[in-house]
Amino acid sequence: MTSTTPALEATGISKSFPGVKALENVELRLYPGTVTALIGENGAGKSTLVKILTGVYTPDSGSIALNGTSIVIPDAESAFRQGITATHQETVLFDELTVMENIFLGHPITGRFGLLDWRAMRARAREILAELEVDLDPDMRLRDLAIARKHLVAIARALSIDARIVIMDEPTASLSHKEVEELYSIVGKLKREGKAILFISHKFEEIFRIADEYAVFRDGRSVGSGRVAEATASRLISLMVGRTVDQVFPKVRVPLGETVFAVEDLSHPTEFADISFSLQKGEILGFYGLVGSGRSEIMQALFGVTRPSAGRIALSGKAITIRKPADAVDAGIVYVPEERQRAGAILPLPVFENMTLPSLHRITRRGFLDLAREFDLARKYATRLDLRASSLSQEVGTLSGGNQQKVVIGKWLATEPRVIILDEPTKGIDVGSKAAVHAFMGELVAQGLAVIMVSSELPEILGMSDRVVVMREGRMAGVFERAGLTAETLVAAATGNVAVEAA
């Protein structure tokens, strides 16, 4: 089935971003008529490679060949013209345009005088959709379509340029069971037409069902590839996670105190259901799961950003109601969100104003802020967190990522909380700042705080947590004690691989 010349061959690809090596010398081969599954943890470098293949990023080094001929992909349009096309996890189509317009955007069929030939495009769109055996009206507006149908439009768009390489980035992540079946049959059709397909997925059952080949990335390197038929789930998992622990985690052994925080049967109409857990004084509770498994959504509900539809929350045994973030802050629950830039710091404001923003009520006297006390408060936490800034009046936007993170954490500590929720606390920050954040978490629990840590990084979860809640598709897939916990167990639970879980 695999021909000798790969349809696409990427060799020695490296790409760094400031402070991070995203890809290091990775390899990937795609063959005509073959589905290759690309597997790896969040942050393993899969998306970076997709972006290189589709011309969004240029690699620092390495070469890409199409059918044995070396090519360069300077921009997205060039990737498209050379027959490489990708459908993204969240479709990047235009909601206000019709199906037909979306299919032909950027490469319209033109007639006389360079005018658009709508009739020809409509006919061609019908043809392509019929080929896919999809019943879709080319004149439908895209926003009227369900998410699964939008994926089909993206695929139709790929076919309209006669793409040879089709990249599908977690195409089934948001589809129902029936829609997934429909997608599988289309993948099968593309395969028979001789397209080379790169299929990115976290779900082992679908990898075993539709992929012929696999390639595994870990920490930006290729760590294994081969035929799916010769692989087992446990083999793939150990490739994914089997890294040496090159970080020492400063796990502080704190005697656990009384239960401070308890959540019972928390549910949300669309995001998660039946979430129950408790948190003890001095405990770090890890929340592990794939991206989109509902972890952040639960935290947002606990913090009052969104409203759960059912469930009870108790703080030190007393039931509380959280309707808005201010309620949560008042109760002593704080949330350090994942996206620092978007939801963390207020970049144009100086460090001290950011630090004291949620604590202003404590430094207000007769309606006016006491600036001296404000500076004292800000200085206290800047010193405690070893913040590197020229002065407390420096704008937060001019600080490095790690220091911005410290400002956000400092801002919350200044409210003297009882429960602190850290969402991906070390994502995208340099190693030094990471260690500082980890050490600080140890200090927090030593002082009797309870910490919830949402993280996609297995070493961090394993190294820092006392217990780990694993989420899968909006539900709890298990709660695991620290003792004897392995990366394999967590990944198996998160991906729903029962065979490994039992082993």
Add this chain to the structure above:
Amino acid sequence: MRLNRDALFGALVFVLIAVVGVIRPSFVWPQNLVGLFNDTAVLVMLALAQMTVILTKCIDLSVAANIALTGVLVSEANAAFPGVPVPLIMLLAAGIGLLLGAFNGAMVWLVGIPSIVVTLGTLSIYRGLAFVASGGTSIVGHQMSPAFISLPREELLGLPMMSWFAIVVIAIFAVALRGTRTGRAFYAAGGNPTAAVYTGIDVGRTQFVAFCVSGTVAGFCGYLWATRFSIANVDMANGFELDVIASCVIGGVSISGGIGTVAGAVLGAIFFGVVRNALPVVYISPFWQLAVSGGAILAAVIINSGREKRAGRLILKEAAAS
């Protein structure tokens, strides 16, 4: 860094006044400069109020219409009940303005309509109501009570009351914006709305408060406007909202929210006033005055945004050097 920029801009305004002074020495006579500030007082107050709204990522286009409606209503009240003390009239003006601003704010907060759309609508509504209230006629000086007209002109320590009002308003904004929780909330809500929500700040409510502030100041200025020209009718302050917004932009208030200082907005308004007042003095033809003052505004904005860009490049250089 922020203070630096305001100081630079202040120097620019000073140089501008000096240059005009060289061409026409009478321009820089103290009494002329006092007059200049007095003429700009309303613009200064409105620029500060507008800045509050812009800080929260909104805009208030209805301020001039608010002036017209409030001006007409308080002038009619004065004509009908000349015995009512003027301070009470000023409170009434601020109160009417507050109601009009609160309506804008409620539409933005509770109904969730973008502020530019809301105030584009109320701009017409408020001016339309001024037309209805005035019946299409003007309330002129001799219908108003002498105290009503003269209060803003009365002098205290050599400055007209009009200027003192502006100074008091500047002081209130200077203290309130940096020294109260609500003031901080304006900056936070516009600087990063998502982060503000996570900090427990209700962004919508903060925007509502900003519109109330803007409306209150506009209403108060409605009274001042009526006394200044001794006339109140539907055409009062027509198009003045654009001067107010231009003053903010010149003064370095970021239209995308979260950035702006009291000093910047005040200087922006004064720059605007100087340009408008200086052009006739330096013999620029009346035909050209509008175009030239527009050009000066653009130049000020370009200089301001150019400075912002340079600051960005410095950061990149630092990163490359380390």
